[in-house]
Amino acid sequence: AQSVTQLGSHVSVSEGALVLLRCNYSSSVPPYLFWYVQYPNQGLQLLLKYTSAATLVKGINGFEAEFKKSETSFHLTKPSAHMSDAAEYFCAVSESSYNFNKFYFGSGTKLNVKP
Amino acid sequence: DAGVTQSPTHLIKTRGQQVTLRCSPKSGHDTVSWYQQALGQGPQFIFQYYEEEERQRGNFPDRFSGHQFPNYSSELNVNALLLGDSALYLCASSLAQGSGTEAFFGQGTRLTVV
Numbered sequence: 365a366q367s368v369t370q371l372g373s374h375v376s377v378s379e380g381a382l383v384l385l386r387c388n389y390s391s392s393v394p395p396y397l398f399w400y401v402q403y404p405n406q407g408l409q410l411l412l413k414y415t416s417a418a419t420l421v422k423g424i425n426g427f428e429a430e431f432k433k434s435e436t437s438f439h440l441t442k443p444s445a446h447m448s449d450a451a452e453y454f455c456a457v458s459e460s461s462y463n464f465n466k467f468y469f470g471s472g473t474k475l476n477v478k479p
Numbered sequence: 480d481a482g483v484t485q486s487p488t489h490l491i492k493t494r495g496q497q498v499t500l501r502c503s504p505k506s507g508h509d510t511v512s513w514y515q516q517a518l519g520q521g522p523q524f525i526f527q528y529y530e531e532e533e534r535q536r537g538n539f540p541d542r543f544s545g546h547q548f549p550n551y552s553s554e555l556n557v558n559a560l561l562l563g564d565s566a567l568y569l570c571a572s573s574l575a576q577g578s579g580t581e582a583f584f585g586q587g588t589r590l591t592v593v
Contacts, residue, residue, distance in 0.1 A: 465510065
């Protein structure tokens with residue numbers, strides 16, 4: 365069974381500071397991992413995904429994540445936070461096969477960016 | 480490309496009523512999934528449709544049902560609404576072929592049951 369744990373429901377950083385959002389997963393098979401961002405009253409937008417290629421994955425808006433199998437982690441980072449990064453971030457693991465693709469989401473981390 | 484579109488954006492219903500939510504997938508996508516996102520939680524998988532059939536189902540009661548049309552659009556129906564059904568309902572579309580493909584999400588329908 366697949367599952368995702370996001371440590372810290374709220375994270376607050378100053379503008380220009382490092383952003384680190386934590387995600388640990390549980391998967392019985394090699395995982396496909398994703399980070400999505402959700403702005404208020406909107407749907408989910410894909411930031412980046414890991415699909416067993418390079419362990420360091422670069423996404424949009426300067427975000428990146430590193431897959432660490434030994435730690436079953438897929439933490440999201442950004443070197444310098446911007447006010448526009450304030451949103452809720454969801455880590456997800458995908459269970460997929462030829463004709464289905466099902467996501468298990470974590471409970472989310474709300475990122476607050478202070479001026 | 481219009482992306483995934485959902486209608487309506489907001490809906491208020493009374494307990495016991497029935498509701499239908501609609502979704503048009505991203506152009507070229509053949510698979511539609513529905514998720515329920517309760518306040519303060521991550522999205523929970525309801526079910527997925529491919530080739531007009533329900534392929535996968537999450538841990539939701541039979542009050543939740545769906546349909547996929549030949550043009551790949553989809554409906555989510557919820558009968559006998561409960562207060563606990565109040566949530567943001569997200570539609571996601573993807574391509575069936577290939578593992579690890581991402582899902583594209585609509586903006587959701589905010590359902591409030593009173």
